[in-house]
Amino acid sequence: MIVLHARPSPGFRAAVDRIFGAGVVVHVDEAAPLDEVAPEMTALLHVLTPVTREVIAAAPKLKLIQKLGVGVNTIALDAAREHGVAVCNMPGTNxxxxxxxxxxxxxxxxxxxxxxxxxxxxxxxxxxxxxxxxxxxxxxxxxxxxxxxxxxxxxxxxxxxxxxxxxxxxxxxxxxxxxxxxxxxxxxxxxxxxxxxxxxxxxxxxxxxxxxxxxxxxxxxxxxxxxxxxxxxxxxxxxxxxxxxxxxxxxxxxxxxxxxxxxxxxxxxAPHIAWLTPETLVRSLTVAHENCRRLFGAEPLLHQVV
Known part of the structure; x- marks a missing residue:
């Protein structure tokens, strides 16, 4: 299961469906917990809501945290290492x-x-x-x-x-x-x-x-x-x-x-939207899709941080 934890605009949602395929990505609002999807989550598309040690521990199938952006300070990197979860970002897209x-x-x-x-x-x-x-x-x-x-x-x-x-x-x-x-x-x-x-x-x-x-x-x-x-x-x-x-x-x-x-x-x-344009989202989702493909194909990931 690929999960997007964000509050996407209609254009963002359409871009996700266009790039990943309709219904492939499960959307969870950024204000909502990931409790219901955590047990089946294999890849998490992360925007700003912190990915804590507890979130990672509750997701035994999680293999990839894909930051839609550059900064990974909102991800518990030590916990990701301990649980064998890859963390990737995407320098240059925004x-x-x-x-x-x-x-x-x-x-x-x-x-x-x-x-x-x-x-x-x-x-x-x-x-x-x-x-x-x-x-x-x-x-x-x-x-x-x-x-x-x-x-x-x-x-x-x-x-x-x-x-x-x-x-x-x-x-x-x-x-x-x-x-x-x-x-x-x-x-x-x-x-x-x-x-x-x-x-x-x-x-x-x-x-x-x-x-x-x-x-x-x-x-x-x-x-x-x-x-x-x-x-x-x-x-x-x-x-x-x-x-x-x-x-x-x-x-x-x-x-x-x-x-x-x-x-x-x-x-x-401004409310942390410098990165957030439709053009950036398309570039970012394209990288995220490629990394998900590589993950499930056991290929080296792009821009791996952990």
Missing amino acids: SQAVAEMALSLMLAVLRRTPFFDRRTRAGEGWTADPSELDSVGEIGGRTVGLVGFGHSAGRLAPALAALGARVAYTARTSRDVPYEYWPQEKLSAESDILSLHIPLTDETRGRIDPLAMKRGAVLVNTARGELVDEAKLVQALSEGHLRGAGLDVFAQEPLPAESPLLSLPNVVL
């Missing part, structure tokens, strides 16, 4: 979508799109205090720092350069690319816009200190919320140390109703 979302968040913060959208809808778009326009800006002429230089950052960098930005990056090692390689401290201290493109690991958790960023900078996070010290982020935004932030991910998801981020006017928010 890179275009994530790069475009990062760019859109940069633009939305700099141009204050939500603020002017609300005023325009209320018939007040032409009556804002003229000083409000003093706080908009352009990407051109700014330094954009990319934390990590994987697939999504590699697609984003040339677009930023084409818009006139100075692009710098940090990574484990320098790359043969036409952008400046800086250490993390310099990148945070000197970037006008800092965009995150690294996985969440024990090493990277809490790596970004917003109060160590350049005053007046913008933080964009389409990677993982726990990369950032969120309490310091709220402080930096509230006190004006940061110009603004564009956030698609958070330390706790869904974002709690009492989160102070919800009331900050200089923040643009």
